[in-house]
Amino acid sequence: MLDEKLPEKMPFIQHPHLTDMDERCKHHIATTKQVISYVNTNPEDYMAGKMAVLLVRKANQELIEAVRAHSDLFAGGVAMLALNNIEESLAILDDTILANDESFGVQLFSRHLGKSWADSDFKPIFEACAEKNIPIWLHPVFDDRKPDNNIIFSWEYEQTQAILDLVQAGYFQEMPNLKIIVHHAGAMVPYFVGRIEHILPTHLAADFKKFYVDTALLGNSKALELAVDYFGVDHVLFGTDAPLGIAPAGATQEIIDAIEAIPLSEKDSAAIFQKNFEQLVGREFD
Numbered sequence: 001m002l003d004e005k006l007p008e009k010m011p012f013i014q015h016p017h018l019t020d021m022d023e024r025c026k027h028h029i030a031t032t033k034q035v036i037s038y039v040n041t042n043p044e045d046y047m048a049g050k051m052a053v054l055l056v057r058k059a060n061q062e063l064i065e066a067v068r069a070h071s072d073l074f075a076g077g078v079a080m081l082a083l084n085n086i087e088e089s090l091a092i093l094d095d096t097i098l099a100n101d102e103s104f105g106v107q108l109f110s111r112h113l114g115k116s117w118a119d120s121d122f123k124p125i126f127e128a129c130a131e132k133n134i135p136i137w138l139h140p141v142f143d144d145r146k147p148d149n150n151i152i153f154s155w156e157y158e159q160t161q162a163i164l165d166l167v168q169a170g171y172f173q174e175m176p177n178l179k180i181i182v183h184h185a186g187a188m189v190p191y192f193v194g195r196i197e198h199i200l201p202t203h204l205a206a207d208f209k210k211f212y213v214d215t216a217l218l219g220n221s222k223a224l225e226l227a228v229d230y231f232g233v234d235h236v237l238f239g240t241d242a243p244l245g246i247a248p249a250g251a252t253q254e255i256i257d258a259i260e261a262i263p264l265s266e267k268d269s270a271a272i273f274q275k276n277f278e279q280l281v282g283r284e285f286d
Contacts (some may be wrong), residue, residue: 003046004042005236006061008040010039010040012039012244013039013041015243015244017242017243017248017249017250018039018243020041021066021069021070023249024073024185024243024249025070027243027248027249028073028247028248028249029252029253029256032240032251032252032256033072033073033074033075033238034073034074034075034120034242034286035074035075035076035077035078035104035277036063036066036067036074036076036077036078037063037078037080037137037139038059038063038080038107039076040109040141040270041137042056042080042082042109042112043055043056043059043082043258044056044082044083044085044112044113045113047202049082049084049086049088051086052082052084052085053082053088053089053092055082056080056081056082056089056092057079057092057096060079060080060092060103060229062098063077063078063079063102063103064077064089064096064100064102064103066109067102068102074101074162076102076104077102077103077104078103078104078105078106078107078137079092079096079097079103079105079107080107081106081107081108081120081125083092083108083112083113083121083122083125084113084123086121086124086125089125090124090125092106092130093106093125093128093129093132093134094132097134098132098259099133101283104281105129105134105135105137105181105281106125106129106134106135106136106137106138107136107137107138107139107142108125108136108138108139109138109139109140109159109161110138110139110140110141110158110162111141111143111158113161114144116161116162116165117132117138117162117165117166118162118165118166118168118169118171119180125134126171126175126178127175129178129179130175130176130177130178130179131177133177133179133282134179135179135180135212135280135281136178136179136180136181137181137182137183138159138162138163138180138181138182138183139158140154140155140156140158140159140183140184140187141158142154142158142164143158147233151192155184155187156184156187156188157188158188158189159182159183159187159188160187160188160189160192163182163186163187163189163208163211166180166258167200167204167207168200168204169186172205172207172210173203173207178210179212179280180211180241181211181212181213181214181237181280182211182212182213182214183213183214183216183239183241184214184216184217185213185214185215185216185217185223185227186211186213186227186230189208189211189230190226190227190229190230190231191226193230196208209230209231209232209235210281211231211235212231212235212236212237212276213227213231213235213236213237214236214237214238214239215227215236215237215238215239215240215255215258215259215272216239216240216241216245216251216255218241218245218246218251218254218255218256219251219254219255219257219258220258221257221258221261221262223261224258224259224262225254225262225263228262228264233264233268233271233272233276234271234276235276236271236272236276237272237276237277238255238259238272238273238274238277238281239255240252240255242246259272259273270279280281
């Protein structure tokens with residue numbers, strides 16, 4: 001076991017729909033398909049590099065098999081890496097993500113091993129993903145140095161700080177093909193555009209608009225509209241965070257309703273719901 005107190009530390013991992021596919025299917029909205037990823041329990045935080053990679057590989061294979069077994073529910077999945085073993089993580093990009101149609105990209109977190117994900121130790125991962133056209137999903141984790149972490153506000157701060165770290169590291173300047181999807185509609189970024197544009201150099205401020213964002217805001221149409229206005233329709237992807245967020249199985253319908261409440265053309269709405277994602281991952285879906 002990684003940590004016997006993990007269910008206590010991360011109660012959301014006890015959600016029954018993370019493991020019970022029959023129950024998950026009961027609440028599935030037939031007009032949607034999900035892209036699944038693992039919750040924030042990366043083995044690199046609990047064990048050394050060789051064992052961490054072994055568990056990550058097993059997890060990635062299980063995810064691929066789940067997608068194959070439930071193709072009516074899942075469109076695909078997002079792989080894990082173990083960033084305490086960069087060499088093997090680079091191999092996973094080739095032999096797991098590029099080698100399997102069920103794997104659309106890789107999930108990274110706002111911090112790895114207590115360090116910013118813009119730390120130079122992790123740079124080879126970003127360089128390889130840019131070179132191989134592999135999208136990166138960015139999900140927040142708590143900063144263990146802080147005493148007041150919480151799921152309401154800390155999550156969004158961690159996302160925003162991670163975005164800033166990457167921008168200031170010049171990653172988009174060095175790697176123009178880098179594709180990063182930020183969870184929760186870009187976190188704090190759309191609300192602080194004025195500060196971004198007046199404080200940062202112009203070329204770095206412009207790099208914020210190079211991120212992609214999802215629509216996982218538990219509804220909140222006005223906030224989604226702000227994100228669309230800032231990042232642009234072509235950089236917004238339908239995302240729900242299901243099955244988490246709203247009981248019993250996520251906020252899928254609430255987010256659909258919120259998107260449909262935004263004054264969008266039929267073309268722009270279709271782009272957010274499906275076309276942008278198809279373009280990002282380079283394939284089409286029924």
